[in-house]
Amino acid sequence: MTGLASPLPFSIEDIIERAQTRMSLTLPDTIWHQDLMPRHGDHLLAPDILTHAAAQKSRPAAVLIPIIARPDAAHVLLTKRAAHLRHHSGQIAFPGGKIDESDASPLAAALREAQEEIGLAPQGVTALGYLDPWQTGTGYRIVPTLAVIKEPLNLSPNEREVEDIFEVPIAFLMNPQNHIIHSRVADGIERRFYTMTYGPHYIWGATAGILRLLYARLWG
Numbered sequence: 428m429t430g431l432a433s434p435l436p437f438s439i440e441d442i443i444e445r446a447q448t449r450m451s452l453t454l455p456d457t458i459w460h461q462d463l464m465p466r467h468g469d470h471l472l473a474p475d476i477l478t479h480a481a482a483q484k485s486r487p488a489a490v491l492i493p494i495i496a497r498p499d500a501a502h503v504l505l506t507k508r509a510a511h512l513r514h515h516s517g518q519i520a521f522p523g524g525k526i527d528e529s530d531a532s533p534l535a536a537a538l539r540e541a542q543e544e545i546g547l548a549p550q551g552v553t554a555l556g557y558l559d560p561w562q563t564g565t566g567y568r569i570v571p572t573l574a575v576i577k578e579p580l581n582l583s584p585n586e587r588e589v590e591d592i593f594e595v596p597i598a599f600l601m602n603p604q605n606h607i608i609h610s611r612v613a614d615g616i617e618r619r620f621y622t623m624t625y626g627p628h629y630i631w632g633a634t635a636g637i638l639r640l641l642y643a644r645l646w647g
Contacts (some may be wrong), residue, residue, distance in 0.1 A: 437598040439496040439575060443555060445645040446573055450556025452534065458560060459487060459568070467640055468562030469633065472608060472619035476564040483566035489533035490523030490569055491541050491552070492641060493576045495594060502594035503638075504576070505630070506545060509590045517590070519630045521571065521637070522547060533557065533570035545592055546583040552576050558640050563633050564618065571637050595625045601642045606635070 434440035457463055461484060470476045493504040510517050522541035530536035534554050541547040558571040584592050599605055600623060609631065610619040621635040630638070 435500075437500045437596075437601065439494065439501050442494060442501055442573075442597070442645070443575065446555035449644055450558070450573060452554060452556055452572075454533070454557060454570070458570070459485070461485060465560045465562045465568060467559050467636070469564040469618070469620065469636065470562065471636070472621070473564070473617065475616050476618065485562065485568040486566055487526040487533075488524060488567045488569045489526050489530075489536040489540070490521035490571050490637070491537040491547075492521055492558075492571050492573045492637070493541070493547070493552070494574065494597065495576055495578070495580070497594075497596075499596070501597045503597050503600055504592065504594055505628070505634070506584070506589045507591040507593070507628070509586065509588055518632065519628055519634050521634060523569070523571075526570075534572045537570075537572050544585050544588050546581065546585075547576065548581075551580075558637065558644060561633055561637050561640065567633075569633060569637070571640070573641065593628065595628070595630075599623075599625055600630075600638050601646050603642065606639055606642070 434444055495502045495504055506520050506522060508518050508520055522544050523537045524540040526533060526536040538549040538552060553575045555573045561569045582592055605623050607622050608619055609622045610617055620632055621639050622631040623635050
């Protein structure tokens with residue numbers, strides 16, 4: 428008697444199967460507790476950031492990690508922020524942003540922001556689960572939601588916020604050999620962070636950190 432064949436590595440089926448056993452859409456009540464610093468964040472590789480981060484009031488934010496099925500394998504959809512933005516201009520990011528008081532959940536906030544930024548219709552999104560929150564050195568506490576998005580996408584970037592939309596094979600992003608640690612000095616503090624370079628796209632900071640967190644949760 429033979430069992431069912433395992434899904435192909437990094438296929439949508441593989442991702443869904445792993446997420447069903449290792450992720451949930453239930454968040455702990457303490458997630459926004461100001462005295463509890465999340466385990467994961469920019470401080471993992473740069474502990475000196477903790478002092479700066481702890482002195483700030485955390486600002487809740489949410490992002491979507493959108494997975495798309497392609498003939499070769501699953502891809503992750505990412506955006507490049509507009510060059511004229513005041514903060515994080517030109518950086519690679521997930522669709523998402525600040526959580527408003529009117530948002531019912533981090534997922535609701537991420538879906539609202541994704542629709543505003545790139546025209547992603549909420550009805551085409553199937554949420555798989557939350558990752559642990561990621562604390563940034565600038566005070567944002569980001570809750571990422573892993574989700575599968577269906578075609579046709581019909582995406583349209585909001586030029587006020589997004590310069591480009593592109594995809595990266597998840598097999599590349601989940602390969603630890605592509606997780607390179609870089610460093611730079613800012614405000615007298617050495618900041619070390621994960622980077623992933625795919626073609627012309629330099630993925631770093633919170634985006635790369637969250638991708639590393641996804642790797643650890645599903646494949647680590």
